[in-house]
Amino acid sequence: MTNRNFVLACLTPLIIFSLAFLALPLVKLFQASGDSEIGWAIYLDVVTKPRYVNTLILTVIVSLATTIAALAISTTAGMFLARNQFRGRGTLLAILTLPLAFPGVVIGFLIILLGGRQGLVNQLTPGHVVFAYSALGLFLGYLYFSIPRVLLTVMAAAEKLDPSLEEAARTMGASPYRVVMDVIVPGLMPSLIASGAIAFATAMGAFGTAFTLATDIDVIPMVIYTEFTLSANIAMASALSIVLGIVTWALLLIARSLSGSTVAAGG
DSSP: OOHHHHHHHHHHHHHHHHIIIIIHHHHHHHHHHTOSTTGGGHHHHHHHSHHHHHHHHHHHHHHHHHHHHHHHHHHHHHHHHHHOOOTTHHHHHHHHTGGGGSOHHHHHHHHHHHHSTTSHHHHHSTTOOOOTTSHHHHHHHHHHHHHHHHHHHHHHHHTTSOHHHHHHHHHTTOOHHHHIIIIIHHHHHHHHHHHHHHHHHHHHHOOHHHHHHTTSSOOHHHHHHHHHHTSOOHHHHHHHHHHHHHHHHHHHHHHHHHHSSOOOOOO
């Protein structure tokens, strides 16, 4: 067998999988979005009707807020864990990465136990504060499962930083702030961009958490679900899915070009 035939044989399963489970479903999804009374003008409705526009904006805002908060928290914690060895470090790291084992519905239930109508915050506060079903509750739920994804990426990058560069900067009189901004942050930047893109893409498409918490607000995954199941509006559900995919794909493409590495989104 020649090298060319061997490579082709190895790539055949990937080609079959890509066509059967990626390309063909996407083509069918795009075709379904045009199967309505207004045809392809349905995409104009997505970007003009207040319900869909406001939902898309809210989804992007919550996802961006989740990404920024996850980067801030995980970078600080990741640098500390990567640079310090102490008793209980493994236990702490296991706790921080525990959300990776939970599906979105479980995370949503945890937020309800914290900020729901019968939640801990409601019982302890004089004003009986309830936030689980608002954008804040959704943000906290997304943040809960975004932190581990960013944390592990940042820790892996932090362990590869050259300490001699930081020592050289301090020797030349750089303040701790300048060391962080001029040495550590640039060294971590590709990983920060990549992990931030993962957090954003995951939050944009998260359904389980939104299904549990988004009773008073609308986000794109929930609108797609209701259009498909309750309204039987397959064309609009397909169009919203395409728009959601384009927004997420564009962000991942930008992140990949900026970080110089492959970026993948978790589901």
